[in-house]
Amino acid sequence: VPEAGGPVDRFESLGDAAQAVQGCTRCPLYQNATQAVFGVGPSDASVMMVGEQPGDSEDIAGQPFVGPAGQVFDAALGEVGIDRAKLFITNAVKHFKFVPRGKRRIHQTPKPGEVNACRFWLDQEIALVRPKVIVAMGATAARSLLGPGATIAKMRGAPIPIEDGTIVFVTIHPSYLLRLPDREKAALERDRFVRDLAMIRDHV
Numbered sequence: 001v002p003e004a005g006g007p008v009d010r011f012e013s014l015g016d017a018a019q020a021v022q023g024c025t026r027c028p029l030y031q032n033a034t035q036a037v038f039g040v041g042p043s044d045a046s047v048m049m050v051g052e053q054p055g056d057s058e059d060i061a062g063q064p065f066v067g068p069a070g071q072v073f074d075a076a077l078g079e080v081g082i083d084r085a086k087l088f089i090t091n092a093v094k095h096f097k098f099v100p101r102g103k104r105r106i107h108q109t110p111k112p113g114e115v116n117a118c119r120f121w122l123d124q125e126i127a128l129v130r131p132k133v134i135v136a137m138g139a140t141a142a143r144s145l146l147g148p149g150a151t152i153a154k155m156r157g158a159p160i161p162i163e164d165g166t167i168v169f170v171t172i173h174p175s176y177l178l179r180l181p182d183r184e185k186a187a188l189e190r191d192r193f194v195r196d197l198a199m200i201r202d203h204v
């Protein structure tokens with residue numbers, strides 16, 4: 001398997017890339033995380049879902065979207081009737097960024113430089129899976145895929161073609177729904193998230 005950061009800029013398989021990302025030192029985030037969390041799903045998936053970064057549970061499990069945000073995500077997929085197993089699920093950043101607070105590890109938003117460094121790995125995933133549709137969940141994923149000016153408010157809900165004809169849809173990050181204190185607002189935002197996911201159902 002080629003070394004991360006070595007002369008190879010394309011891996012031959014997702015398995016090779018997933019192994020190599022464990023040795024990644026492209027940004028400092030590898031220093032405190034338990035492990036890198038690479039994408040999971042079929043190598044021929046038509047739809048790729050991109051979140052921000054692994055959370056506390058994902059950092060421990062080594063799998064994306066298995067914690068609280070993953071439960072919100074799974075419930076929304078279930079409501080729309082999308083089979084999670086058919087999706088390729090990954091994150092813009094592969095290592096968990098956090099600050100310790102007592103026994104807890106508090107999520108921190110990755111910096112643009114960290115997101116850019118990790119684009120290398122997202123590019124590997126995109127090149128190997130060649131999805132037709134990529135869903136950017138949240139601002140970090142949207143900025144990684146569409147540039148620093150990307151915003152959810154401006155870009156949500158309409159397909160955005162990128163380089164190779166791939167289409168990007170922007171929506172909220174499921175953890176946003178967990179942070180809304182107002183129940184009515186949370187219900188409205190959840191409905192909107194479900195409607196966004198319904199737009200990609202026919203591409204899966």
Ligand code: URA
Nearest residue numbers: 051052053064065069
């Ligand atoms: N939040 C993310 O953005 N990704 C995960 O994998 C889990 C939580």
